[in-house]
Amino acid sequence: xxxxxxxNDINDNIDPSLFEFAExxxxxxxxxxxxxxxxxKSTFQVFMKNxxxxxxLILIVSVVLFTAIQPYLPNQKSPTQIYINPETGLQYRNIxxxxxxxxxxxxxxxxxxxxxxxxxxxxxxxxxxxxxxSVAIFEAIVGITxxxxxxxxxxxxxxxxxxxxxxxxxxxxxxxxxxxYVMKPSISTIIFAMCMTGWLQMxxxxxxxxxxxxxxxxxxxxxxxxxxxxxxxxxNLLPYLVSVIMLRMALAIPAAIxxxxxxxxxxxxxxxxxxSLGNLINEGRALMMDPNQRYQLFFPAxxxxxxxxxxxxxxxxxxxxxxxxxxx
Amino acid sequence: xxxxxxxxxxxxxxLMIVITIVFLLMRMMPIExxxxxxxxxxxxxxIEAKLKNLGLLDPLPVQLKNFYIxxxxxxxxxxxxxxxxxxxxxxxxxxxxxxLRFGVASLTLSLIVGxxxxxxxxxxxxxxxxKFGTCYVVGANAVPAVIYYLLIQVFFTxxxxxxxxxxxxxxxxxxxxxxxxxxxTTAYYAMWIRRYMVDELNKDYVRLARAKGLKxxxxxxxxxxxxxxxxxxxxxxxxxxxxxxxxxYVESLFSIPGTGGLLVTVIQRQDNTLVQALVxxxxxxxxxxxxxxxxxxxxxxxxxxxxxxxGSR
Numbered sequence: 122x123x124x125x126x127x128x129n130d131i132n133d134n135i136d137p138s139l140f141e142f143a144e145x146x147x148x149x150x151x152x153x154x155x156x157x158x159x160x161x162k163s164t165f166q167v168f169m170k171n172x173x174x175x176x177x178l179i180l181i182v183s184v185v186l187f188t189a190i191q192p193y194l195p196n197q198k199s200p201t202q203i204y205i206n207p208e209t210g211l212q213y214r215n216i217x218x219x220x221x222x223x224x225x226x227x228x229x230x231x232x233x234x235x236x237x238x239x240x241x242x243x244x245x246x247x248x249x250x251x252x253x254x255s256v257a258i259f260e261a262i263v264g265i266t267x268x269x270x271x272x273x274x275x276x277x278x279x280x281x282x283x284x285x286x287x288x289x290x291x292x293x294x295x296x297x298x299x300x301x302y303v304m305k306p307s308i309s310t311i312i313f314a315m316c317m318t319g320w321l322q323m324x325x326x327x328x329x330x331x332x333x334x335x336x337x338x339x340x341x342x343x344x345x346x347x348x349x350x351x352x353x354x355x356x357n358l359l360p361y362l363v364s365v366i367m368l369r370m371a372l373a374i375p376a377a378i379x380x381x382x383x384x385x386x387x388x389x390x391x392x393x394x395x396x397s398l399g400n401l402i403n404e405g406r407a408l409m410m411d412p413n414q415r416y417q418l419f420f421p422a423x424x425x426x427x428x429x430x431x432x433x434x435x436x437x438x439x440x441x442x443x444x445x446x447x448x449x
Numbered sequence: 450x451x452x453x454x455x456x457x458x459x460x461x462x463x464l465m466i467v468i469t470i471v472f473l474l475m476r477m478m479p480i481e482x483x484x485x486x487x488x489x490x491x492x493x494x495x496i497e498a499k500l501k502n503l504g505l506l507d508p509l510p511v512q513l514k515n516f517y518i519x520x521x522x523x524x525x526x527x528x529x530x531x532x533x534x535x536x537x538x539x540x541x542x543x544x545x546x547x548x549l550r551f552g553v554a555s556l557t558l559s560l561i562v563g564x565x566x567x568x569x570x571x572x573x574x575x576x577x578x579x580k581f582g583t584c585y586v587v588g589a590n591a592v593p594a595v596i597y598y599l600l601i602q603v604f605f606t607x608x609x610x611x612x613x614x615x616x617x618x619x620x621x622x623x624x625x626x627x628x629x630x631x632x633x634t635t636a637y638y639a640m641w642i643r644r645y646m647v648d649e650l651n652k653d654y655v656r657l658a659r660a661k662g663l664k665x666x667x668x669x670x671x672x673x674x675x676x677x678x679x680x681x682x683x684x685x686x687x688x689x690x691x692x693x694x695x696x697x698y699v700e701s702l703f704s705i706p707g708t709g710g711l712l713v714t715v716i717q718r719q720d721n722t723l724v725q726a727l728v729x730x731x732x733x734x735x736x737x738x739x740x741x742x743x744x745x746x747x748x749x750x751x752x753x754x755x756x757x758x759x760g761s762r
Binding site: 286287290291292294295298299300302303375378379382383386387388389402405406409410415418422425426429430432433434 | 459460462463466467471474475477478587588590591592593594595596599600602603613697698701712713716717724728731732734735736739
């Protein structure tokens with residue numbers, strides 16, 4: 122009797138709403154044992170802590186933006202036109218910056234044949250940055266592809282390792298010199314020559330990391346749980362690779378700019394009618410023994426230093442902050 | 450032992466491949482490079498006769514065979530425009546000695562300065578010296594070398610009244626080139642010795658040494674330094690040899706009669722055979738340097754097994 126009464130009591134007190142389908146709420150399902158960790162957010166937070174890097178980032182972004190919009194600003198001169206003094210009919214040769222005796226205003230002065238140095242520097246920065254970015258992108262594409270194959274496909278490992286050992290043993294300078302010596306001087310030649318050696322480092326780093334991470338337990342677990350490969354790649358592998366890839370890409374840009382300067386120096390660079398930072402340095406070098414003409418060396422040198430140091434520092438700091446081990 | 454043999458073989462193989470590629474690439478050059486001045490005045494028959502004389506009209510495999518044979522004899526051909534009809538080996542011989550002298554001097558300087566700076570940085574991690582050193586390393590690595598070489602040349606000649614160009618008989622003129630040459634390698638050594646020492650300092654044996662009551666100076670010198678130096682040993686031979694090749698900027702800036710300055714000159718004067726000889730010299734230097742480095746490192750540290758070297762550093 123009592124049992125039946127109890128059962129009735131229970132039946133009466135049951136809340137029928139408990140037996141309805143609950144609405145699925147993703148955020149609630151992940152409340153337990155799930156942190157709101159986000160890779161990019163943490164990367165950003167760690168990066169922002171480094172004041173020097175942030176300052177350089179702002180600086181380099183403004184420089185890049187400025188080189189992009191500079192030709193469209195009012196009162197800009199052409200980087201390749203030779204300016205002629207209307208009064209004397211002679212070229213404006215080696216006019217010092219903001220020289221008051223000249224009616225026209227040259228912000229950074231002119232070079233030895235009367236071209237505007239200000240316009241040439243920004244045009245040269247554009248060329249050099251274009252070379253740097255192209256090399257970096259090419260390096261990333263080829264390096265990651267080959268590195269991933271090298272790390273993933275076990276059969277290819279021995280073959281690519283042998284090829285790598287031979288290729289890596291050839292000094293980069295030699296490859297650069299011989300390729301530019303044989304081919305016609307142009308932007309594409311220079312980019313091609315730099316790409317021939319640049320991807321090696323990237324491929325090696327990507328391969329090593331993939332080799333290390335691929336068979337870690339958490340990846341094994343993900344695979345057993347049926348996580349799709351795309352999710353394994355984006356969530357498990359990529360965060361580890363981002364650090365290395367971004368570092369190599371960021372360092373490729375100053376290296377490419379430096380190589381361009383080097384090639385121009387030994388006479389294998391771009392033709393002189395294309396303004397580039399390497400060509401400008403060369404022009405400045407020819408006049409540097411005259412203290413009055415040194416501005417032609419100092420202005421391009423300053424721009425190169427700012428650009429290369431910024432990329433170098435930002436790349437390193439970003440690589441540190443993109444490393445998941447440095448995240449809280 | 451087996452490792453040394455395979456390493457030697459691999460270097461030899463690389464060298465052969467590089468030599469062949471360089472040779473084939475040079476064949477793609479326009480033929481003007483084999484004539485020097487007055488090419489325009491020659492008629493077709495004369496050009497052909499000259500080319501035939503140089504063996505350039507033979508089929509490629511025959512050319513390649515002849516090239517290997519002359520290489521074995523130590524013959525790198527004759528210069529065309531730089532010093533016509535002079536053997537390239539003779540031109541290179543004198544220059545190599547000058548370059549090597551500068552190389553050894555600058556390497557000694559950068560080892561001393563670089564290692565001390567690196568140790569200083571590791572000991573005062575996060576303090577002034579570390580920050581100072583980091584700035585220096587970043588500057589030396591990021592900025593293209595020629596920029597600070599030029600600035601040094603401009604300002605130091607003014608301030609310290611040092612001669613602008615190199616002159617063998619003036620001892621003062623050695624200072625600036627050696628300083629310039631050692632700047633990059635100093636940064637390199639400082640950066641790596643600091644990194645390795647910081648790594649080593651976190652290891653258990655250092656903690657044990659400290660627990661035993663050893664002084665921090667003693668731990669540094671007797672334990673940490675030695676272990677940290679092992680990975681550096683790998684780069685020593687390469688950097689000695691690289692100074693022969695890596696001084697292209699410095700040698701031509703200060704007009705030092707070395708191989709680096711020569712390269713710039715002969716490229717501008719389109720001396721095909723001499724460029725080929727120099728490129729071959731540089732690549733063999735690079736390859737031999739890397740090989741010696743690997744061997745030296747395995748000799749330094751018996752724990753290192755190099756049976757599966759390559760890539761997994």
